[in-house]
Amino acid sequence: MAAAPRTDPVATRLAGWIAPVVDAAGYDLEELVVTPAGRRSVVRVVVDRDTGVTLDDIAEVSRAVSAALDANDGDLGRAPYVLEVTSPGVDRPLTEPRHWRRNTGRLVAVPVGPPGDVEAVTARVLEVDGSGVTLAVEAQGKPGAKKRPPTRRQVPWAELGAGRVQVEFGRPDPAAADEPADPADDDDGGGQ
Template identity: 80%
Template sequence: MGAAPRTDPAATRMAGLVAPVVEAAGYDLEELVVTPAGRRSVVRVVVDRDTGVTLDDVAEVSRAVSAALDDLDGEFGSAPYVLEVTSPGVDRPLTDPRHWQRNTGRLVTVAVGPTGSAEQVTARVLAADGDGVTLAVEAKGRPGARKRPPTRRQVPWHELGTGRVQVEFGRHEPDDDPGSDPDEARPEPADDDDGGGQ
C-alpha cells in the first residue's frame, strides 16, 4: 500500500507559493500533493488551462516551478524531492465551472436536479456559462432499441453534481443540433458503376 498524500501545513504553504508561479505562466493550479517516498518526497503539481496542456507546456511549467522551489531551498526541510508536473487525467472530476467549460463537447455522467431528488444522467456538455451548464441528455432506453435523440437541458450550478467524463472510442463530430436525427442527414451511397465494360 502506497504512502498517503500529505496535507500538512508545509504542503499547503508550498501550494500557496507554487500557485502564483503557475498562474504567471498562464495556467491554473488544479492540485498540489506531496507524498513521502522513502527518504524523499514526490511533489505532484497538476496544471490545466482553457486550450489544454501539451508536453511542451508541462516542460515549461516544470522549469518554472523547479526554479521557484530551488529559490526556497531548505524552507520545506532538507529531504530531497522529485517534481512531477502533469495535466488532469480524463478521470478528473468536473467540479468547477472552468472544468465544465474545458470539457464542452465531451460525454459525461452527472447527477442533476435539486438535492435529495437528483437523477444520474449521461449527457454531452454543450455549453457552460455563469448560469450553469447546457447538456444534451441521452435518452434512457432498452438495449437494442432504436436510440432516441438527446434532450437539451439547462442545469443551474446549484443543481449540478460532480461530473465524470466518459471515454469514447470512434466518436464522430457532434451535430450542431443535438436533437437532430443523424439518419436524416446521411447522404445516399453513390453507385459503384465505373462504366465497367469488358
C-alpha cells in the same frame, strides 16, 4: 461525525511558492500533493488551462516550479524531493465551471436535479455559462431499441453534481451534437 480533513503544512507552504509561478505561466493550479516516499518526498503538481496542456507546456511549468522550489530550498530543510508536473487525467471529476467549460463537446456522466430528486444522466456538454451547463441528455432506452435523439437540458450550478468524462473511441460530428432533439419536436406533424 466525520473528522475534518487535515491541512498539510508542507503542501500549504509549497502552494505559496508554486501557485504564483503556475499562475504567471498562464495555468491553473488544480492540485498540489506532497507524499512521503522513503527519505524523499514526491511533490505532485497538477496544472491545466482552457486551451489544454501539451508535453512542452508541462516541461515549461516543471522548469519554473523547480526554480521556485530551488530558490526556497532552505525553507524545505534541503530535504530531497521528486517533482512531478502533470495535467489532470480524464478521470478527474468536473466540479468547477472551468472544468465544465474545458470539456464542452465531451460526453459526461453526471447526477443532476434538486436535492432529493437527483438522477444520473449521460449527456454531451453543449454550453457553459454563469448560470449553469446546457446538456444534450441521452435518452434511456431498452437494449436493441432504436436510439432516440438527445434532449437539450439547462442545468443550474446548484443542481449539477460532479461530472465524469466518458471515454469515447469515435466522437460524433460536432455539428450533430449541437442540435439535440427538442421534446416539442416529438410530434412530426403527420397527423397520426
